[in-house]
Amino acid sequence: MTACGGNLTSEHGSFTSPGYPNSYPVNAECVWLINTSPGNRAQLSFQMFDLENNCAEDYVEVRRDNATGPLMGEYCGNTIPSNLTAGHVLWVKFRSSDAGTAGGFVADYSLCECRGQLSLHGNELFGASGQVASPLYPHPFFHDGTYNWRITVQFGKAITISFKDFYLPTFFTDTCFYSLKIYDGYDNTAPTMLERCGLQPPDPVTSSANIVYISLDFNLVRTGIWFLLEWQEVDKQGTSTGMMNPSQSSGTLLTLESYRHTYKEPDPLRYIRPEWVVRRGDKLTIIMFLSLVPGCGGSFSFTEDFNVTSYNLTSPGYPLGYENNLNCEWLIQTPPGFHLQLVFNDVDLEAFEQCDSSDYIQVFSGDNGKPDFKSVGTFCMRNATQAPPVTTTNIMKVVFHSDIFMNKTGFSATVVPVCGGLLFGPSGYIDIMNKTALRPNSWSFYFQCQWNITVRTGRTIAITFEEFKVLSTDTTLCQQSSVVLRNGGSSDSPPLGNGKYCGTTIPVVNQTTGNKLFVKYTGSRNSLGFKLRYQEVSLDCGGRINLTPEMSSVNISSPRYPNIPNTNSECEWIIMAPGGERIHADFIDRFDFAYTYGCTKEYVELFDGGSQSAKLLGHYCSQKPSSILTTGNMLSVHYFTETTDPHNGFLANIAIATCGGTLRGWIGTLTSPSYPGSYPTNQDCTWLIEGVLGHYLTITFQEIKIISMFDCSGDYIEILENFDYNNT
Incomplete structure (x- = not known):
């Protein structure tokens, strides 16, 4: 999409600064609204970003909801902003002054659960009231999966949920092959308040506490599904006994058979109060009511x-x-x-x-x-x-x-x-400075804490100590107090740097070689502690490549190719050609991956666009693929390995597409450029056809119309046979 501004409602797509890939014009102002359904999220990521450095002149502004909503960021210069995610609506504004221009930007947006990315359906919702809708509502939703929402209101209150629209069709009486469930608590281990499918909106339900969890479990239906509900914070209600009114139809429902099995009671009606039993159809059902007793939770x-x-x-x-x-x-x-x-x-x-x-x-x-x-x-x-x-x-x-x-x-x-634990995510910190209040009286003079830090596969960890007062009388051996760093996930991993640190001088430490770090702190009553921040770092591979007429092709490879890459490596390349061009990818030389079923442990994959949310062109780990051609001017290449025994990987040539390429396999078709139209002049196309080892190749022309000249000195097709043993 190249228009200046607009409403974006498709599941995912891209937009650019006006005029892209040329420089944007002066005095431009564009506003885009990225809309998703209530209770869900929209994500924005920039694949290329090049504005003037003065944010008072040229900038991109991102807000929640609308032009007066909370500011999420204002960006200029050539540093690519981090991904931005917000509920319901993202408001994006681009503004350029009359002072000058730059290259512009390319942005991807997504309203869906995209392959390899965080699900944008579902959300954490807060406040006194609001709405939750099926993804892409009011349009039908067709993508099967499980989608979850959690609603939290003020502590001490409850939540009432009412339905405004509901369409989860079922084709068998009293059988829900997919359903919407509402749980009376933090997650799906809490008691079930409602489980429903069909066409009739359910009756309102009210929680017993200030949190409810909503789960949509959905398999593909030709007609799609949709729903819209509203939630409202209310005062808790209930009798002095803490029991809910059976007419509210809330609580965990058990048939008499289920009750007998669960509680090992052959005759439960001897103990059940009459008001706890309701008739649903031809079955008696016991309601296990949710508690409203003070102090209960x-x-x-x-x-x-x-x-x-x-x-x-x-x-x-x-x-x-x-x-x-x-x-x-x-x-x-x-x-x-x-x-x-x-x-x-x-x-x-x-x-x-x-x-x-x-x-x-x-x-x-x-x-x-x-x-x-x-x-x-x-x-x-x-x-x-x-x-x-x-x-x-x-x-x-x-x-x-x-x-x-x-x-x-x-x-x-x-x-x-207690100090210590597991830390995940691209960044974080450990702060044990002056936490003497956490030391129980039963602790001895020394105490220990340990942390395991894990970032994404294929990344390393950079460490920065912000404060360091690990006091020890012996700063050489660090026997009284120390911080131990290990380049891996356990105490047996190799030391990182010196391995052991103490004193008051802030250590400077190299980053890890993998995606795990082990930290152990031994403290004494005299030691004040430390504060450490960590940040995930990409490996030296991948990046952004701009193809131009002057540099029309490049080679990319797995890390350390043709040598074996490090374990747990991951790389992503974003390649861009001039506007109107297409990109041609051809795997050359070795193509060597550790094979696993489904290509899950080591693979390379290509996407027809500037991110992994674009259409997948191919996912490979065994057979070297034929040439790959994009439909537009952007290509994303993703390499991944998490096997303990990685193979050599790949070498690929990425170029502005002309004609020619490599065809591999049992059967295939090739045509002249622009076929069935006339081919352009001054073309020089070469195809390499590789069949299955041990078989012959048969080439059949379906149509041939070439300008004929004496001895084929003008336009011609030439077929050469290549034998591996003499390369002729």
Whole structure:
């Protein structure tokens, strides 16, 4: 798209500064609106960026929502901005003054879940009200997958969800092969409030707490699907017993058969209150109501100054006893660089040894900032107080469940932050400066913390110490206090730099050779600590290449070619030709990859555009492909290996397309340039045809119309046979 401004609503695409690939004009002003459906996100990335250096003259401005929305960035010069993602609408403005021009920019946008990138469908939503819609609403959505949204309102409130539009057709009565689910909690481990498909909008539902999780599980349907819902923060409602009104149709629904299986009770109606049983169709259904009892769940975050160093949680009513039919959920977080430990002070529940029925406490560990949780333990017996501390990442979820039968006094537990943990992402920090409040009295004179840092495969890690006061009486051996750095993911990895550091002089350390770093801190009561920042760094491969008439071709290769590349290498090239031209890619010399099923461990892939969100031209790891031709003037090449035994890789020639190329395989077709139209003058095209080893090649002309001259001295086709053994 080359027009100046406009509304962009397709799933993905590109736009450029006016006149691109030529310099943009003076006194230009363009505004683009990138629109997605409510509750979803749009992403903007720049593939090429070259404006004048003065942002008062020429600039690109990006805001959320509209011209008066929050500013996300203002950019000029030739540094490519980072990717930008926002909910619902991105507003982009380009402005040039009358003082001069430059090369301009190329931007890609996406409203979809693109291959190899973060899903833009789904979102983290906050505030007192809002909307959530199916991706690309009001248009039908056809891409199968699972898409999730999480809504959070003010603590102590609840959320009411009502539907304005709903179309998830099903073709079998009472059978949902795909559905929209709403969970009463942080993720899909929480109780289910609603699971629905069909054409009839569901009745409104209300949560028991301030967080709900929405999941769309969808397989391809010819007609597509769509929905629109509204959410509103409301006051919590419920009786003094903490039970919800059955007429609200909320809660976890169990048929009598499911109840008998879950609770090992042959005759559950002996214990069920009449108001807990509803009739749905021809089946009696028990509603396991969500709790609104005070003290049943909550959330807590330790701050970076750690003015509070522990968090106590108890079952509602402890130690006087808890109510029946509770489903309580606590969410505890600590800053990155720390993890959480839970210790039980008292456990007195109505329980059985397996802890899979009756009353229990279950602890989950967050996936290092991601919304996925993994169970790390289920507890119900008194001996839980004798167990080692339950350790999670920097996010912990604790769930307490009680059934409808007997109860006891309950439980009490304490959660504390502990230094060390797992760190992911392209950048981050470890800050252990002056964290003396976190040292328990039971610690000895020395204490230890360790971190494992992992960035994306194919990147390395650059380290910068911002503060360093690791005091030791022996600064040579660093026996009292030290920071140990290892060039890898464990304490057994090779040292990074000197390997061990102490004192007050800020260390200068080389970057790692891989995508992992191990850090171990041994501190004493006299040591103040350190602050370290890390940043992911790309390997010395890939980059941006501009083809011109003067430099019409280049060769690119896997790292260290023809030698074997480093393990866990990844490179991306963005190649651009002048406007109106196409790009020709031809793999030459060796093509050697470690084969895995589906080409998942080591491969090269090419995309018909300036990013990996463009159309895939090919994904290769075994057979050397034929020549590849783009439809436009941009090509993206992505090389990846994560195998422990990488092979030599590839060498490719990338050129402005003329004619000719390489054809490989059992069968193929080639034509003169512009066929079936007349071929242009002054052409010199060469094709190399490589068949299957051990077979002959047969060439058949379907049509031939060439200007004939004596002895073919004018226009001609020449066929030469090439034998490997003498290269003739």
